[in-house]
Amino acid sequence: MSKYLIFIAALLLISGCSKHHQVKSDLQALSDRLESFTQLPVQRNEVSVVLNPPEKTTLAFDVQGVQIKLRDFYAIDDCPLSQFIAERNTALGKTQLPSTRFIYEHRLLSVLEDCMMQLQNEHPMYAQMQQWLTQKRTNLPLVWANMITQSQETYLALSTASDYISGESSDSLQSTKFALMYLIDVLQIETIDPATLELHLKALLDSRLPARMWRTQQLIHYELIPMSALLRTYIEQADCSSRQQKDDIKIMRNIFTLMFADKLQPLASQLNHYQYQLNPSFEQLANHPELPDTLKAYISSQYLDSAARYKATMQEHIQLWQQVFKLCE
Numbered sequence: 612m613s614k615y616l617i618f619i620a621a622l623l624l625i626s627g628c629s630k631h632h633q634v635k636s637d638l639q640a641l642s643d644r645l646e647s648f649t650q651l652p653v654q655r656n657e658v659s660v661v662l663n664p665p666e667k668t669t670l671a672f673d674v675q676g677v678q679i680k681l682r683d684f685y686a687i688d689d690c691p692l693s694q695f696i697a698e699r700n701t702a703l704g705k706t707q708l709p710s711t712r713f714i715y716e717h718r719l720l721s722v723l724e725d726c727m728m729q730l731q732n733e734h735p736m737y738a739q740m741q742q743w744l745t746q747k748r749t750n751l752p753l754v755w756a757n758m759i760t761q762s763q764e765t766y767l768a769l770s771t772a773s774d775y776i777s778g779e780s781s782d783s784l785q786s787t788k789f790a791l792m793y794l795i796d797v798l799q800i801e802t803i804d805p806a807t808l809e810l811h812l813k814a815l816l817d818s819r820l821p822a823r824m825w826r827t828q829q830l831i832h833y834e835l836i837p838m839s840a841l842l843r844t845y846i847e848q849a850d851c852s853s854r855q856q857k858d859d860i861k862i863m864r865n866i867f868t869l870m871f872a873d874k875l876q877p878l879a880s881q882l883n884h885y886q887y888q889l890n891p892s893f894e895q896l897a898n899h900p901e902l903p904d905t906l907k908a909y910i911s912s913q914y915l916d917s918a919a920r921y922k923a924t925m926q927e928h929i930q931l932w933q934q935v936f937k938l939c940e
Contacts, residue, residue: 630781631774634827634878638834641870645838648862649845653837660829662822662913664770665905670760672753672903675746690726692740695719709758710812713797714805716754720747752901755798759896760906765794768815769910772822775830778881783818784888790814791892795899821893824885825913828921831879835928842931851939860938867932879925890914 646653695718707715723744730737759765768787776782790811797803845863849856893914897907 630777630779631823633777634775634875635830637870637874637878638830641866641875642834642838644866644870645841648859648866649841651841651844653841655837656833658833660826660833662770662825662829664766664909665903667761667766670903670906672757674750674753674757690729692722692726695722709761710808711805713754713758714803714808716747716751717803720744720751723747752798756901756903759794759902762812764812764816767822768819769821772819772826774823775827776820776823776878776882776885778878782820782823782881782885783814784820784885786814787818787820788888788892791889791896795892795895820885821889821913824882824889825917827878827882828918831875831882832917832921832924835924839924839928839931842928842935846931846934846938849938857939860935863935867935871932883922886914886918 642653642655645651723740727737727740727744730740793807793811797808849860851857893910896902897910897914899907
């Protein structure tokens with residue numbers, strides 16, 4: 612690669628990173644401008660934006676395997692089931708990724724059903740295979756739950772990000788939406804394409820949009836609280852006894868327009884749009900009977916509780932600006 616191409620690639624990387632930190636810069640710029648113009652302090656709280664997800668290892672279900680005696684294994688060598696089971700017992704089969712394990716267990720049900728149909732109920736292993744089928748059907752939702760909680764792609768998408776949303780296509784809203792919908796409904800799919808499953812998992816890992824959304828709403832909530840306090844103090848101290856005070860209100864309106872309405876409100880509008888699009892999937896996950904309670908509580912705390920705090924803080928902040936504009940009328 613030429614030095615020129617490397618330089619362009621570096622610029623694109625820096626640009627992409629900066630877009631996803633822009634909201635933090637815009638909030639800081641607004642805070643600094645308000646503080647410098649009003650000469651009132653912004654009492655910033657030393658609060659870190661942390662999502663606090665449950666530990667990944669605590670979310671795994673212990674799925675009991677089916678124990679097959681060697682003589683039973685050889686008794687079913689006249690159908691594909693024996694070969695399928697043998698694949699699972701290889702060194703590679705024993706170290707499957709959660710998604711690969713789910714695909715295997717999902718396919719195993721079909722292979723088991725086909726073998727039972729092929730052998731018919733007079734076969735000496737038919738009753739035993741019926742027991743295996745019942746246990747595997749019971750296990751599959753737990754294997755699915757482990758895929759959701761133990762796959763690096765899904766866990767990181769829901770829990771870990773270093774940046775925020777940009778409000779642009781790089782946030783990957785649509786791919787995230789389709790990936791979540793697919794993973795929630797995959798238990799109902801008769802024939803699962805492994806490549807499609809992995810593609811949706813990769814989309815979640817690449818965007819990590821849920822985590823970045825939830826970090827963004829936390830950031831806005833924390834940063835607006837001290838700025839709202841400043842505005843309340845400004846309103847209380849305004850006496851409109853001079854021409855200068857009235858001119859100051861005009862400048863405050865310009866600050867609002869240039870630094871809040873033109874920059875932060877469009878991003879907040881996009882955040883609200885993302886919530887509208889993705890919250891149905893978050894609700895399904897938060898109420899899914901197969902997922903661990905701690906994960907469901909965590910998702911609820913983000914898409915319901917944290918989002919509600921953000922929206923209340925945003926609404927209060929806008930109302931305070933409206934009160935500022937009515938001063939000295």
